[in-house]
Amino acid sequence: MTEQNIDYRRAYQRERFARDELESLLEAQTRRLFEANTELQEKVDMLEKQKVLILKTEKMATLGTLAAGVAHEINNPLAYVSSNLESLFDFNESLVGLLTIANELVNDGSIDPKLRERLQKLQKPVSFQFMSEDIEDIGQDVQEGVRRIASIVSNLLSFSRPKESKSENVDLAQVLISILKLAASQLRSVAVTTDIKEVRKTYCNADALGQVILNLLLNAKDACESESSRPSQISIKLYDNEKNIVLKVTDNGIGMSEETVTRVFEPFFTTKAVGKGTGMGMAIVYGFIEEHDGQIEIDSKLGVGTEITVKLPVREGQS
Numbered sequence: 001m002t003e004q005n006i007d008y009r010r011a012y013q014r015e016r017f018a019r020d021e022l023e024s025l026l027e028a029q030t031r032r033l034f035e036a037n038t039e040l041q042e043k044v045d046m047l048e049k050q051k052v053l054i055l056k057t058e059k060m061a062t063l064g065t066l067a068a069g070v071a072h073e074i075n076n077p078l079a080y081v082s083s084n085l086e087s088l089f090d091f092n093e094s095l096v097g098l099l100t101i102a103n104e105l106v107n108d109g110s111i112d113p114k115l116r117e118r119l120q121k122l123q124k125p126v127s128f129q130f131m132s133e134d135i136e137d138i139g140q141d142v143q144e145g146v147r148r149i150a151s152i153v154s155n156l157l158s159f160s161r162p163k164e165s166k167s168e169n170v171d172l173a174q175v176l177i178s179i180l181k182l183a184a185s186q187l188r189s190v191a192v193t194t195d196i197k198e199v200r201k202t203y204c205n206a207d208a209l210g211q212v213i214l215n216l217l218l219n220a221k222d223a224c225e226s227e228s229s230r231p232s233q234i235s236i237k238l239y240d241n242e243k244n245i246v247l248k249v250t251d252n253g254i255g256m257s258e259e260t261v262t263r264v265f266e267p268f269f270t271t272k273a274v275g276k277g278t279g280m281g282m283a284i285v286y287g288f289i290e291e292h293d294g295q296i297e298i299d300s301k302l303g304v305g306t307e308i309t310v311k312l313p314v315r316e317g318q319s
C-alpha cells in the first residue's frame, strides 16, 4: 500500500467515524425530541382535561349559589302554605258537613224559595254533592304536591350547603350497612353483592353521607330496572387505601350516554319520566363529595352498565 493510499484510508476512516458519531448523536437527539413531544402532548391533554374540570366546577358552584337562593326564597312561603294547609284539613270535616246540608236543602221543596235561589247560585260551577265528594281528594293532592316541593327544596339545600354542623367521626361501613338495610325492600328486584372492608373513620355528616349512598344505590336499581334483557346485578365495594376511603357501586343496568355523563351532576337533570325522578340525586352526591374534597369517577357504557367510584380522603376531625 502506498503512503498516499494509507493517508486516504485514514482520512476515510476519520470521516466515517465522524459520520457515525454524528448519526448516533442525531438519533439520540431525535429520540429525545420524540420523548419530549410525547410528554408535551400528554401535558396538553391533561391541561385540556383540567380546563373542562375547572369549567365544570365553576358551573357547579354557580348552580349551587343559584340553587341555595331559590331554595331559601321558596322555603318561607312553603312553610306557611304547609301550616295553613294543616288548618284547612282541620276544617275539612265541618266543610263536608256544611256541603251535605246545603245539598239537602237545595233539593228540599219546602224551604224558602229565596234561600233555594241563593243556594242554587252557589252551585253554579259545580254541585254541592260534587264538592263534598271531591274536597278530600283535592286536599290530598295539594298535600302531596306540597310534600314534593318541600323535598325538592330540602334536596336543593343539601346540594348547596351540606350540613357541616352535624359532622362527627363516621364509620362509612356502618352507614353503608344501615342504608342497605333501609333500602332492602326497594332493592328486592336486584341481586346485590357486597364486599365491605373495615375502613378508617372520616369526619363528615353521617346523614348526608347516607343520602349519597342511597342515591347511588337507587340510581343503580333504576338503571337495572330499565334494562330487562339480563338479570339485574349491583355490586358494592368498600375499602380504604393510604389516601382515601373508596366506595364502588357497579350495576349492569342501562348505562349512560356521553351526554348524560357530562350532565349527570346538574341539578334537575334527569332522563326519568316526569314525577319519577327530580334529577337532584347526583347533584346531592356532587355537593357532598365537593365539600369533602373527594373525587367521583363515572365509568359507564350504554347497554352494558355503570361503575361509580367515590373517593373520600380520610379527614381527621374533633373526637
Ligand SMILES: Nc1ncnc2c1ncn2[C@@H]1O[C@H](COP(=O)(O)OP(=O)(O)OP(=O)(O)O)[C@@H](O)[C@H]1O
Binding pocket: 215, 219, 220, 223, 251, 253, 254, 255, 256, 260, 264, 269, 270, 271, 272, 276, 277, 278, 279, 280, 281, 282, 283, 306
Ligand atoms: N347508575 C346509573 N345508570 C344509568 N344512568 C344513571 C345512573 N345514575 C344516574 N344516571 C343518570 O343520571 C340522571 C341523573 O341522576 P340523578 O340521581 O341526579 O337524578 P334521578 O335519578 O333522575 O332523579 P332523583 O332526583 O330521583 O335521584 C338519571 O336520570 C340517569 O339518567
Ligand SMILES: [Mg+2]
Binding pocket: 215, 218, 219, 277, 280, 281, 282
Ligand atoms: Mg337518582
